[in-house]
Each structure stands twice: as C-alpha cells, then as structure tokens.
Amino acid sequence: MSIFLQTILTIWHRELIRYVRDRTRILTTFIQPLMFLAIFGVGLQSAFATQNSGFDFVQFMFPGIIAMNVMGVAFFSTVSTVWDREFGFLKEILVAPVPRSAIALGKTLGATSIASIQALILLALAPFLHLKIFFFQLPALLGVMLLLAFAISGLGLLISSRMRTTESFGLLMQVLVFPMFFLSGAFFPLTSVPSWMSVLAHINPLTYGVDGMRQILLRPTLDAAVLSRIELYTLSTDVLFLVGFSVGMVSLAVWAFDKKS
Numbered sequence: 001m002s003i004f005l006q007t008i009l010t011i012w013h014r015e016l017i018r019y020v021r022d023r024t025r026i027l028t029t030f031i032q033p034l035m036f037l038a039i040f041g042v043g044l045q046s047a048f049a050t051q052n053s054g055f056d057f058v059q060f061m062f063p064g065i066i067a068m069n070v071m072g073v074a075f076f077s078t079v080s081t082v083w084d085r086e087f088g089f090l091k092e093i094l095v096a097p098v099p100r101s102a103i104a105l106g107k108t109l110g111a112t113s114i115a116s117i118q119a120l121i122l123l124a125l126a127p128f129l130h131l132k133i134f135f136f137q138l139p140a141l142l143g144v145m146l147l148l149a150f151a152i153s154g155l156g157l158l159i160s161s162r163m164r165t166t167e168s169f170g171l172l173m174q175v176l177v178f179p180m181f182f183l184s185g186a187f188f189p190l191t192s193v194p195s196w197m198s199v200l201a202h203i204n205p206l207t208y209g210v211d212g213m214r215q216i217l218l219r220p221t222l223d224a225a226v227l228s229r230i231e232l233y234t235l236s237t238d239v240l241f242l243v244g245f246s247v248g249m250v251s252l253a254v255w256a257f258d259k260k261s
Contacts, residue, residue, distance in 0.1 A: 007098040011106025012113065015080060019114045029073055029118055033065045037129070059221070060230070062131055063213035064186020066119050067206055070149050071180065073118045075173050077111035078156030082169045104157060104254045111153035112146065119145050132221055140216050140235075147242040148209035154249030155205070161256040184210045189230040201232075205245045212238035 019025070037058065123141075126133045133141075156173075163169040183197065184206035190198065201207045211232045219227060233241075 004099055004102045007102035008106040008109065011103055012110045015077065015107060015110025016113060018080065019077070019110075019117075026118075029069065032072070033069045033122060034125075036068065037061060037065050058129070059131055059218065060214070061186060062126065062129075063217055064181075064184060064210045066122055066145065066213060067148060067184060067209045068181050068186060069122050070115045070119045070145060070209070071152050071206055072177060074111050074115035074149050074152035075156045075177060077114045078107065078153060078160045079166060079169050079173075080110075081107055081157060081160040082163050082166050101254045104161075105250070108150070108153045108157050108250055108253060111156060112149040115149040115153065116142075116146055119149070133217065134220055137216050137220070141213060144209060144212040144216065144239065144242070147239065147246060148205070151205050151209075151242055151246040151249055154246060154253045157253040158249055158256055161253060180204055180206045183207070185214075185232065186210055190232055191229060205242065207232065208238040208241045208245075212242070 120142075123133070159172060160169055163172070179200075183201050183204050185201065186206075190201050190207070193201070212235055215227070215231050215235050215238075218230075
C-alpha cells in the first residue's frame with residue numbers, strides 16, 4: 001500500500017476511534033434533531049393540517065432533520081484539526097514524511113464517516129417514529145447522505161484549517177449552522193418564499209441535500225401534484241450540485257491545509 005493511502009487510512013481510523021470512545025458526544029448529537037422533530041414536527045403538524053397541505057408534516061420534516069444531523073456532526077468533527085493544532089499533535093504528523101494532502105483527506109473522510117454513521121442511526125429510528133421508509137429507497141438515500149456529509153466535511157476542514165483556537169471555530173460554526181439549517185427548507189417549502197431567501201437557499205448546500213432526500217422519501221407516498229409544490233430541483237440536479245460542491249470544498253480544504261498547517 002502506498003504511503004498516500006496508508007496515511008489516509010491511518011488518519012481516518014484515528015478519527016473513528018476518537019468518535020467511538022466519546023459516548024457523550026454520540027448521545028448528545030441525537031438530542032437536538034429529535035427535539036426539533038418532536039417539538040416542531042408535532043407542534044406544526046396541526047397548523048399544516050388545517051391548510052390541507054396534502055402531506056404529513058413529520059414525514060416532510062424528517063429529511064431536514066437527517067440533513068441537520070449530518071451537517072452538525074460533520075462540522076464539529078472537523079474541530080479535531082483545531083484541537084490537534086492546539087495540543088501539538090498536528091505538528092508531529094506534519095513533520096512526518098507523508099503528504100499533507102493525505103492528512104487532509106483522511107480527516108475529511110473521517111468526518112464524513114462519522115456524520116454518515118450518526119445519520120444512519122437516526123434513520124434507523126424512523127419506524128419507531130411511525131415514518132414510512134421503503135427498502136428500495138435506501139441506496140439513493142445513502143448516496144445523497146454521503147455526498148452531503150462529504151461536502152460539509154470539506155467545508156468544515158476548510159474553515160478549521162484557518163482557525164487557531166477551538167473557541168473561534170465554535171463561534172463561527174454557530175454563525176453558520178443555524179442560518180444554513182433554517183434556509184435549507186427543512187421546516188417549510190421554499191417554493192414560495194421571498195426572493196432574497198430564495199437566493200440564499202440556492203447557494204446553500206444543505207438545501208440540495210434536504211431536497212434530494214425529501215424527494216426520495218416522499219415520492220412513493222405523495223401525489224405528483226403535491227410533490228411538485230415542495231420540491232425545488234430534479235434529483236439529478238441535487239446530486240450534481242452536491243458532487244460539484246464536494247469536489248470544490250475538498251480541493252480548497254486540501255490546498256488550505258497544505259498552505260496553512
């Protein structure tokens with residue numbers, strides 16, 4: 001095995017070990033999405049029912065909750081880069097005769113894997129929440145989840161490569177996470193929002209993840225007319241955007257990591 005691949009696998013494995021050993025982190029990352037689903041999903045269900053929207057609001061919101069979980073976990077998994085810099089571990093691996101790009105890719109893939117695992121566990125809770133998921137939907141759903149996790153992990157690594165303290169990284173994440181989430185269409189359809197909100201939603205990668213997963217999950221249970229009122233793009237457009245964004249962010253993250261670290 002080449003040094004490049006071995007470095008990626010080693011860093012990826014280290015990130016997974018750190019994740020598995022932190023049980024508090026695993027549990028707490030479920031509290032927020034389930035709380036949103038319970039409070040907003042159930043609370044707004046009656047409001048949407050009175051409007052005869054044609055869909056179950058909890059089912060409508062579930063893809064957004066999965067996307068929020070992916071985004072939050074992917075972002076905060078890349079904070080390990082800042083921790084490693086603060087505590088000296090990053091200096092130790094940077095002086096080793098290994099490509100820095102391999103270190104960056106290993107960290108990105110580690111964050112992607114962690115975010116995907118968390119999303120899969122959340123997805124497994126769907127039957128207990130009385131949400132309909134069919135087996136044939138899983139391959140496409142997992143594909144969009146992985147693309148979204150990879151895209152957000154690349155963005156997170158790009159940001160963390162510029163940060164020097166965990167405090168500054170945490171503050172910046174708080175500034176980014178909630179606007180991205182609320183402008184993704186997780187809570188409400190984006191087909192009839194003000195133009196300024198539509199513009200922001202169109203450049204938000206989370207929007208494409210939510211839209212893609214929502215189409216996959218809701219298409220078997222909704223009429224085409226109802227689905228057309230809530231979908232933004234075709235599924236292929238969602239996938240192509242996420243692929244392009246992923247390649248762009250990971251490439252920039254590798255470049256920034258190589259320059260700054």
